Amino acid sequence: MSASREHVLNAVRASIRQSGKPTLSPEQLTERLERPRPGLVPQRGQLDLAGRLDLFESWAKALSATLVRLDDLAHVPRAVADYLRQENLPAQVRLAPTPEIEGLDWQSQSLVEIARGRAQIDDTTSVTPAFAGIAETGTLMMLSGPQTPTTLNFVPENHIVVLKASQVVGSYEEALAHLRQVHGQGRMPRTVNYITGPSRTADIEQTIQLGAHGPRRLHILLVKDSADA
Amino acid sequence: MESTAHAFKDNVTTALHDANLQQALGKVRQGFIVKRREAADRLPEFEALRDQARDIKNHTLAHLDFYLEAYEKKVTEQGGQVHWAATAEEARDKIVDICRAADAKVVTKGKSMIAEEIALNAHLEEAGLDVVETDLGEYIIQLRHEPPSHIIAPAVHVTKKQVEADFRQYHADLPPERHLDEPWELVNEARQVLRQRYFQADVGITGANFLVAETGSSIIVTNEGNGDLTQILPKVHIVITSIEKVVPNLDDAMAILRVLARSATGQEFSTYTTLSTGPKRAEDLDGPEAYHVILLDNGRSGMLGGDFADMLRCIRCGACINHCPVYHAVGGHAYGWVYPGPMGSVLTPNLIGVEEAGHLPNASTFCGRCESVCPMRIPLPKMMRHWREREFERHLSPKAVRWGLSLWAFFARRPRLYGWATGMAMSLMAAVGRKNGFFERLPLAGGWTDHRAFPTPQGRTFRAQWAARQRQGEEPS
Numbered sequence: 001m002s003a004s005r006e007h008v009l010n011a012v013r014a015s016i017r018q019s020g021k022p023t024l025s026p027e028q029l030t031e032r033l034e035r036p037r038p039g040l041v042p043q044r045g046q047l048d049l050a051g052r053l054d055l056f057e058s059w060a061k062a063l064s065a066t067l068v069r070l071d072d073l074a075h076v077p078r079a080v081a082d083y084l085r086q087e088n089l090p091a092q093v094r095l096a097p098t099p100e101i102e103g104l105d106w107q108s109q110s111l112v113e114i115a116r117g118r119a120q121i122d123d124t125t126s127v128t129p130a131f132a133g134i135a136e137t138g139t140l141m142m143l144s145g146p147q148t149p150t151t152l153n154f155v156p157e158n159h160i161v162v163l164k165a166s167q168v169v170g171s172y173e174e175a176l177a178h179l180r181q182v183h184g185q186g187r188m189p190r191t192v193n194y195i196t197g198p199s200r201t202a203d204i205e206q207t208i209q210l211g212a213h214g215p216r217r218l219h220i221l222l223v224k225d226s227a228d229a
Numbered sequence: 230m231e232s233t234a235h236a237f238k239d240n241v242t243t244a245l246h247d248a249n250l251q252q253a254l255g256k257v258r259q260g261f262i263v264k265r266r267e268a269a270d271r272l273p274e275f276e277a278l279r280d281q282a283r284d285i286k287n288h289t290l291a292h293l294d295f296y297l298e299a300y301e302k303k304v305t306e307q308g309g310q311v312h313w314a315a316t317a318e319e320a321r322d323k324i325v326d327i328c329r330a331a332d333a334k335v336v337t338k339g340k341s342m343i344a345e346e347i348a349l350n351a352h353l354e355e356a357g358l359d360v361v362e363t364d365l366g367e368y369i370i371q372l373r374h375e376p377p378s379h380i381i382a383p384a385v386h387v388t389k390k391q392v393e394a395d396f397r398q399y400h401a402d403l404p405p406e407r408h409l410d411e412p413w414e415l416v417n418e419a420r421q422v423l424r425q426r427y428f429q430a431d432v433g434i435t436g437a438n439f440l441v442a443e444t445g446s447s448i449i450v451t452n453e454g455n456g457d458l459t460q461i462l463p464k465v466h467i468v469i470t471s472i473e474k475v476v477p478n479l480d481d482a483m484a485i486l487r488v489l490a491r492s493a494t495g496q497e498f499s500t501y502t503t504l505s506t507g508p509k510r511a512e513d514l515d516g517p518e519a520y521h522v523i524l525l526d527n528g529r530s531g532m533l534g535g536d537f538a539d540m541l542r543c544i545r546c547g548a549c550i551n552h553c554p555v556y557h558a559v560g561g562h563a564y565g566w567v568y569p570g571p572m573g574s575v576l577t578p579n580l581i582g583v584e585e586a587g588h589l590p591n592a593s594t595f596c597g598r599c600e601s602v603c604p605m606r607i608p609l610p611k612m613m614r615h616w617r618e619r620e621f622e623r624h625l626s627p628k629a630v631r632w633g634l635s636l637w638a639f640f641a642r643r644p645r646l647y648g649w650a651t652g653m654a655m656s657l658m659a660a661v662g663r664k665n666g667f668f669e670r671l672p673l674a675g676g677w678t679d680h681r682a683f684p685t686p687q688g689r690t691f692r693a694q695w696a697a698r699q700r701q702g703e704e705p706s
């Protein structure tokens with residue numbers, strides 16, 4: 001171990017000792033670390049499913065995303081094609097290589113050119129699945145993985161996200177609980193992105209401009225699924 | 230960066246006469262304050278969340294050694310590397326080593342105050358690397374060869390016209406007749422230019438707002454998405470951060486994040502909050518192949534447990550700066566180093582020494598607005614007072630300050646007498662200045678009245694009003 005490491009840790013320990021404040025035992029600290037408990041969760045993060053969906057939708061829209069609700073996952077390709085047309089975007093999309101999205105009937109939209117895999121510099125629009133939607137601030141939670149490359153969330157100018165109603169939770173803490181269920185306590189995918197609206201900057205005279213480096217448009221397809229109310 | 234904090238007085242004079250700066254500062258005064266207020270009002274639990282955020286950090290700092298070791302273990306387990314750096318120099322050298330080992334030519338950078346603190350860019354450039362700032366504000370000031378003037382809005386001192394001139398000069402290969410009058414045109418141009426750079430980069434450097442002991446993750450918060458492109462496209466991701474950034478669990482990080490964006494920009498949540506843990510996994514289609522964390526101390530361990538320990542709770546939201554009347558008047562560069570405003574006045578002398586930065590804690594009107602908006606409830610005015618007292622004891626102050634302070638100390642130890650004397654002075658000033666409501670000149674206060682009128686006191690001292698409000702059980706605002 002490096003000398004700097006010991007140097008810094010010793011200095012930290014000396015200062016803590018000097019403060020004379022009582023400290024918890026390593027066992028108590030380990031317990032806190034290994035059994036994470038949510039703290040104060042705002043009321044607005046504790047709604048029932050219908051309330052969550054409405055709150056998610058209203059925040060997402062207020063924060064400059066667009067959102068449409070679909071009755072069935074099978075309607076996704078059609079909704080994507082409609083969106084591209086409506087926004088006058090090139091008829092090309094890059095899909096996250098996940099069966100749930102790739103496996104849809106994209107041939108039904110014969111005018112849209114389909115690519116798969118990680119994002120390339122010239123990609124204009126991506127379609128990716130969300131891991132969760134968080135109602136309290138209209139936030140999407142996206143995980144990296146072999147079927148969900150992170151570049152798709154940032155490189156294309158337009159980002160279309162497929163979110164199932166049953167994935168919409170109330171609070172950040174609830175989303176974390178799901179993450180721990182899927183990945184195991186203390187284990188993480190390489191990248192977790194919380195995304196709230198499209199990219200923006202206020203660096204020119206404090207006026208907000210969308211599309212600074214990440215997507216200029218964020219379009220959410222909120223799909224009714226079995227657990228839907 | 231090279232500090233000019235010792236020249237604070239001269240810096241102030243320059244700032245007050247800089248028309249571009251004064252125009253730019255007008256935007257700070259308007260925007261941030263209202264937006265923060267509205268965001269806080271939208272969330273009934275906001276005040277309770279501030280308490281919780283403070284408590285989480287206090288708990289972590291009281292057991293910082295434990296959490297740092299736990300964090301390091303997790304980073305290593307997931308294939309990343311932690312490099313400890315006691316000093317700025319160690320941190321810089323380590324980063325240059327990593328870049329060399331990766332045979333890097335182009336290095337992209339997300340916004341990092343620690344990188345500013347250790348003057349990273351200059352060293353990377355000296356080492357022959359092509360360094361590209363990717364945050365729009367940082368990119369602008371990199372072109373201008375200027376330091377940031379605000380911790381969350383580094384180019385807040387620059388006007389649109391100035392940015393246009395810089396872009397025309399540095400993007401010389403673009404058609405000269407192009408339109409650049411509107412903010413969106415400037416943003417688009419920067420987007421196009423930087424896009425190429427993200428894909429060329431060999432190493433991406435970001436800061437971290439939090440480190441999570443539970444998982445070994447580093448967290449960044451941005452609105453532009455530049456920090457993400459910076460870390461997922463190159464083959465090496467370096468995180469430059471400092472020891473007080475660690476929190477125990479993911480839940481703790483999210484709990485503090487609830488007050489961060491609201492305090493900073495008045496947003497419900499920043500556009501992008503990103504948790505990065507180790508290098509890409511074997512099957513992943515993208516992401517960096519190597520993940521390094523530089524963990525900097527640079528004086529922070531010495532602050533623990535002392536008079537300035539509370540400052541280590543700071544989450545760099547900038548609210549104290551946005552609400553500071555002194556900052557509103559002089560901007561960030563006058564403070565002479567990386568951290569401006571109230572948080573800088575407390576932090577800078579801790580990090581670069583009171584000999585250099587001893588004037589900064591005087592840059593306060595003690596109005597208390599900074600503390601009242603600080604999400605982490607850091608007692609900034611109290612700590613500025615600590616510095617003033619130390620400064621006084623060290624006899625570094627000019628004579629007049631020493632005289633004034635000893636007079637103040639005389640009264641401060643005799644609160645009754647102080648109340649009586651200030652009450653007298655107030656009534657006297659109120660009587661004399663009643664006619665137009667302002668003093669154009671005040672003896673001993675030329676530094677103030679040269680640039681602004683001093684409002685006539687309204688008859689009662691702050692302490693008297695405070696006492697009255699306390700009796701009514703009302704919170705001073």
Ligand code: SF4
Pocket residue numbers: 542543544545546547548549550572599602603604605606607609
């Ligand atoms: S001192 Fe408080 S208000 Fe100022 S930047 Fe730090 S956390 Fe924000």
